[in-house]
Amino acid sequence: MSRWIITLIIASLIFFFVEFYAFQALKTVTKNKYIKWIWIIVAVVIYVNLFYTVFTTPRSAGQTKGFQFAIGFMLTFLIPKLVLVAIMFGEDVVRVIQKIVSNFSSGETKPLASRRQFLSKLALGLAAIPFASFLYGIIQGRYNYKVLKYQLSFKDLPEAFDGLTITQVSDIHSGSFTNKEKVQYGVDMINKQKSDVILFTGDIVNNKAEEMDDWIDVFKNLEAPLGKFSVLGNHDYGDYIQWNSKEDKKNNFQAVKDIHPKIGFDLLLDEHRYLEKNGEKIAIVGVENWGKGFNQSGDLKKATAGMEKEDFKILMTHDPSHWEYKVKKDDFNYHLTLSGHTHGLQMGIEIPGFFKWSPSQYVYKQWAGLYNEFGRFINVNRGFGYHAFPGRVGIWPEITVIELKKDVKHA
Template structure:
């Protein structure tokens, strides 16, 4: 523990030295430089203090998330500055070594002075993540996007051609801090006028009480003609904090399950139901959480018991790694799986038709949007709320509207 802390302190010290050098190369006014040093020291002291106050029994709170946001806003730009100036140092040492040993000019100092334009480039590059992270915390986390996706199935029952489903996921109500923005999002959900609404898990960060101030808000989601259904996500099991007793943990878990009913959603626990329209029907299946790196209590075989391969099936499974490992090649042929969980890392670059990138793609193969394998689809919702980092950069909170269409997909 001490060694890790020592290494962290050394890394932070190096980062601060390089960041200060970049500023000093460009700014010569001593009062500004002194002010920068004082502010940097105070911010670092606040971050360290805030993290020392973290209570694992409580878990993530708005304060700890604000601290995480501040940490990223301060040190990600400084890390970029450090990389730029370190690159210049490699050049300076290399050039000085060649000059020294070749004896081209003995009157020149071994290590050349820092070049102002390099520091200016570094500061310019550092401004990009700084401004992006500030936007993410102040605006991005509530910049809701309604994403509409039509999916074609040749064996879709005729009566369901054009059937619409609104999907929300990863609410993380313990992170909310703006009732007006959440009410605005609920209005967006209601405006879609879909046939059915599905909620694919993570109603809280850890504790059932996090949702209590928001129950009336989410009860405003209007009744949908073909129902409101939900499943559990990994955070709904209370796995990420220590509990005084197993009984306390179980009580919290039961209270979280009750929350879904309190906002008028039918919670599905490894089970299925039929959605009937006219003379046709489709099967809606809901499994508990199953993830390669998280709790595995979802039982797809139990949930789909007595269903046949020919039944048209929509599966709700919180973690898209479940689709990777068990669902996409399952002999019962699950036509469409709806997931969430990844949040798209709440950070990335997404320009439709041009680029879609996030660090989360190096962990999850399917992390945002629609994916297909042999006529079987998974849609990964980018999440309604936020967690850990109190913002979103490039990957915005999502309300999905999926339209089922009969026919072959044209791509």
């Protein structure tokens, strides 16, 4: 209990510091007491709701929608205030420096009130940008599905599979969904790609199999003529909540695995399948979760037992750190790896084809999009669903379509 009390005290001090400096900007711009009281009341309600939700939600419940929205609204109001803090606290530092300098010089310090007011208005204007972005991210951004298309060429791709199209979907996190119509829109968008194969790269739930109950009838309508294949993600193992018994956790894990055939997916648990066409074949390899700092159940050797090194391979592994630490240099040669997991942290700045940034990149070397090393590719899907924060800001939910081509020039 003492650990929670210390955490509460530290968090309260941080929040108080942020709120104090943010409020200074408001006070400088307006003298209206009603606006000030609304500001204070909203802040108090958000923090009280956050602490109440955190300390009253049992660990056995997992990450509830109430918890997600408590976090969501806290971030929506807190992050813009960090902009205010950076400017107002920075201006105070400048004031102190100027005061010290003036004490050692004969000159007089010029009045700073007008500058303070200008900076307060500037800070509030800049803070409005992330505030509006986070509101949009919660209301609409989490369902703002984007289709990203790539064409990849391989000299050793069997000719029969020249032009094969793959749709990758990842990180459904069904326990977070709230709008069936929007999710159905996303599923319809997947089907509109008319890909030959659909590959799902893990995290079908947040924690519990029952989270998928209301969504099976939606996702079972996904269509792909050459098959639908899937793997597990770190959340599918039920490791992030407290179970009443080991047996309950075991039963839940089996129920999660049973979801996949219910929606027409062939779940690969350290296994592979061959797609055959005109006497030629390529391999779909699927491993259990392997992640740096996470569950490391995946076994590449087991998954490829009986395969030849020369086989063309598409590997599904949930966590891209698996590719970084184990796959990309493997002599067995995995031509294309498909991962998810990072969500691009669900927030960042991205101008397709020109620029992308997210705090996620400081944790994962491959965090979103297509990467190529040693002539081998990995695509990190930004995720179909969302988790923890109930929205997406700048990093939109993704449906990836990859077309494989025979590189005849270098064959």
